[in-house]
Amino acid sequence: MKQLIYILLLLPLLLMGIQPVSAQTDSSEVFVVVEDSPQFPGGEEARVEYLQKNIIYPEEAEKNGIEGTVYVTFIVETDGSISNVRLLRGIGGGCDKVAFEAVQNMPDWKPGKQKGRPVRVQFNMPLKFKLDDKVKKEGEASQDKEKNKE
Numbered sequence: 001m002k003q004l005i006y007i008l009l010l011l012p013l014l015l016m017g018i019q020p021v022s023a024q025t026d027s028s029e030v031f032v033v034v035e036d037s038p039q040f041p042g043g044e045e046a047r048v049e050y051l052q053k054n055i056i057y058p059e060e061a062e063k064n065g066i067e068g069t070v071y072v073t074f075i076v077e078t079d080g081s082i083s084n085v086r087l088l089r090g091i092g093g094g095c096d097k098v099a100f101e102a103v104q105n106m107p108d109w110k111p112g113k114q115k116g117r118p119v120r121v122q123f124n125m126p127l128k129f130k131l132d133d134k135v136k137k138e139g140e141a142s143q144d145k146e147k148n149k150e
Contacts, residue, residue, distance in 0.1 A: 030075055030120045036113040038076035038121050040106070054102040055127065058094025062131060066093035069128045072103045078118040080108035088124060099127045 040047035060066075068091035075084045085104045090096030103125060112121035 027078070028120070030122050031112065031114060032122050034112040034114045034119060034121055038080070038112040038123070039110040041109065050106065051102055051127065054105065055098055057129060057131070058098055061091075061093030061095050061129065064093055065131065066091055066095060067130050068095070069126050070095050070099040071124060071126050072099055073122060073124045074103055076109045076111060076121045076123060078111050078120060080111045082106050082109070091129065095129045099129075102127075 040050070070090050071088035073084075073086050073088050074082050077083055082104065085100060087096055087100055090099075111118040113119065
C-alpha cells in the first residue's frame with residue numbers, strides 16, 4: 001500500500017517566555033525557552049529523516065481515512081535524554097500510539113543550555129498524518145461498498 005506521511009515538523013513550539021535563572025539553577029526546573037536550544041543529533045534534517053523512518057501510517061487510520069495532527073510534548077534532560085513524553089492532542093486510529101513511540105524512542109539530543117549550563121527543556125512537537133489522495137479515494141470507495149451492503 002502506498003501512502004504519504006507528511007510530517008509537519010515545525011521548530012518545536014514553545015509555550016512560555018524565559019523563566020528566571022538564579023546563579024544556581026534548580027536541576028529540576030524545566031525551561032520552555034533557553035539561550036541555546038536542544039538539538040537532535042545531526043540537526044533538523046536528521047530529525048525529519050528519523051521520524052519519516054519511524055512513523056508508519058497505522059492500518060486502522062488508513063482504512064478509516066483518519067488524518068490530522070498529533071501533538072506530543074517531552075522534556076530534553078540535561079544529559080540529552082528524552083523523558084516525560086505525553087500526548088497533548090491525538091487523532092486516534094493508532095496515530096497517537098505511533099507518534100508517541102517514535103518520540104519516546106528518539107536518540108539522545110544535544111541538551112539545551114541557559115547561561116552556559118545544561119538545563120531541562122520542554123518541547124511540543126506536532127506530527128501531521130496525511131493520506132495520499134489515491135489511498136484516500138480507495139478508502140472512501142471501500143466504505144461506500146460497506147454502506148451499500150447494509
